[in-house]
Amino acid sequence: MTKNILIIGGGHNGLVCGAYLAKAGNKVTILEANDSVGGFLASHQFSDGYSVNGLAGVVHPLNPKIAKDLGIKAGGEPVDTISLGKDGRHLILGEDGVSGDKLSDKDKDAYRAFKKEFRNYAKALEPLTMNKPPRLKDMDTRDKFTLAKLGWKLRFGLGASSMREFLRVGGINIYDVLNEIIDDEQLKGAISFDAVLGHQMGPRTPTTVLTYLNRLRGETYGATSLAGANSAFEEAAAKAGVTIKTGAAVSKIVVENGKATGVVLEGGEEMNADIVVSNADAKTTFLDLVGAPELDAMFAKRISTTRTNGNVAKLHFALSALPNFNGLDADQLSNRLIVAPDMRYVEHAFNHSKYGEFSEKPILEITFPSLADISLAPEGHHVMAVSASFAPYNLKAGWDQNKSAFSHKVLSLIEDYAPGVSASVVADEILTPADIEQGFNVKGGHWHHGELTIDQSFMMRPIHGTAQYNTPIDGLFLCGAAAHPGGGVTGIPGHNAAERILSMKGGAS
């Protein structure tokens, strides 16, 4: 039977979920508060003539199954990660190998072996990814199958010695693991960067191995694939028959007798639905839109205590010319540049955030989107996009007075690697986590709609009791990064949510 389905939030997961539900024959409407869909992927003009393709700097390739199902062409070229050294010594980290001046053969081999081993671990965890995370109580057949597959992959996919090693390192920190196998400090810094960026963690924080494995789900990043990513999702949804309404901010999810019956828009307009799907984060969905009075007290409390404070600021610089980085050719700038010279540096950067301060020396991810998409800047000019951490959501001194100080700090840090860059800046913008919260309706401005720590993952994401996309409210589902397996431009939460809605009693089955 055709169901009337409303999806709150037109980020890519909402578009993916909507496309699947519409393809199954349902009447789907996506309600987006902003003027265009895409969420963190929506294009954004930050200064006259200068734009970026969204907040995300680089993306994983879209999951192949989702790409195929929805007819989305996985665009973009894989890019390398270049770890910048002040003295011009750069390391180039590819999918399988690493190169750089004075890098020992031992470290090169160790890196290759490390990547191979860790990719195997990530693969072993794959059964969890494309399925709803199994419940521990009252499992259905699918849950049992998922767990059996996971067990099989861990034991027989990895083999006894790899599985033992996985169990040893799975819960510990990336700092200890890297010190065991690699000597080069800059190489270790670069790897640990990927384990902590976007998380409230330093390399020495337990479970940073797990966050690193999460990054390995799809290794290759493509600044270039961002260009068309958003429109591809939007087109797929439109092609499937989804109606998209922009400028439609939802102020309330209407619940009657424990069942979601529709939404109220900010203008007061009421819209009825058989099923409401929320692509918003869990706090927004449950505490703001549903409201604690419609929920059990401890459920509301547990939602309210999930960790959702972001710590990455996004900076956009309009440049009159491409900067010169010490020791880098201009054509290397289409890669992903990072500043994380060693693990101690990264750990020190993190330390500040624990006390509500931004990093004295932040870690940076730098890309030049205008190299892939020349329409983003006037001819000859460029856009530099920087993700800078740590920039805690709750800055003790307050962001309003300190935004420019942090922006200045970031730029002068880049100046160390690319002398003269400051002189070419014609305009800039800084989006702190507080700004991201405002602009994208994401609590805490967190990349992943909540920390991707082990206590907020799998059957505990966002919390147990609503970890299988359905919620305590009948007819209300989650489809965004707040749900398993979390953030990143993967489309997987949207895909899994749609599967759940289509198969579950009380869903659209």
Place this chain on the structure above:
Amino acid sequence: MKPNADYREILQHTPFHEKLAPLSQVQSWSPWNGYQVARTYDTLAAEYFAVRSSCSVFDMTPMEKYRIKGPDAIAFLNRMVTRDVSNLKPGRVTYVVWCNDEGKTLDDGTIFHLGKDGYRLCAAHHQLDWLMTSSIGFDVSIEKETHDVAALSVQGPTSCSVLLEAGFAGLEELKPFGIMNFTVQGVDVMVSRTGFTGDLGYEVWMDPDHAITIFDAIYDVKERGLYDIKPIGLDALEMVRIEAGFILPGDDFVTAETAVRNGRERSPFELGLGWAVSFDKPYFTGRRALEKEADEPIKRRLVKLAIEGNKTPHDSFLYDGKNGKRIGTIKVTIWSPILKQNLAVADIEYQNGKEPAEIWAEIYYQKELEWKSIWAKCEISEKPFWSPPRRSKTPPDRF
């Protein structure tokens, strides 16, 4: 709040202590919620009969009390408790029970509508955590006032007469579960017609600084030779509350907050408090779980049991027949002097949602250090064992 008591005092004294301590003949004290309270003052039987035949006073100051105010106060309470309290009128009191998310009972208590002063929630156990947890999304203020309000329970057939003599003019018009305010000897004092005895009785609430004034005003009625008044302790209260059919969370069942083992916690249905659960109201914590449970046959019940014979069924196992299948245990039991019967609160299993056709207790007892056992037949009572007409008669009879 009053400054903390001397740190060397492990148990605090209630504001009535200086008056009540000299009345203790046996120095039998017990801790209750951080206070020192009497188990008995002289003899249990005399205290028990004070409740049933004359007038008793019981110091209930240690009872947990919370003041809830703010625009969402009633919505907050209604979301917390299982009963519909949205229509609670100013000056009225209602009995309530509340559950965790899984629909298992956390505690029970009473809500007092104090008019413009908000609501008072009285509870057996500490509930501040749960109140704070439940307050997310509500515009309310919650204040613990356990130590800021002194309370004296005045219970028994002559309690109204005593209080009228003590200066509570007009009290006879107060209906059960009603609240009245008085000024006695210049002190503002609130009286509710509530209690834990199943008899005619009142609870008197006041500022601890004036507790002695009010106590003296009441006790003076005895000094003047008009009516007898006897202080009673926790032991007599235990007897009368079982006769009255009141359950005591923590004693009769394990509260959901304290339960460690799986299956020990109880839903209101399993406690026989289904009448205090309403599905005809907005959402409340535990509702989803309770609606599901209500659709299924009930698995067990806390029941009021009358047990034949005169042997005390302490901790007895219960069976569905003599030498039958074991179906439960007795939680608490007393010999009722007024009904001449063993009474108990028992937890028993129901088969297919049905009350067992027969319930037998196997009672072990001792005769001069030699143990014997007998079987005693038990009857479930859905009604309180003791509920005399005077409990609710308004105005009460004068003596």
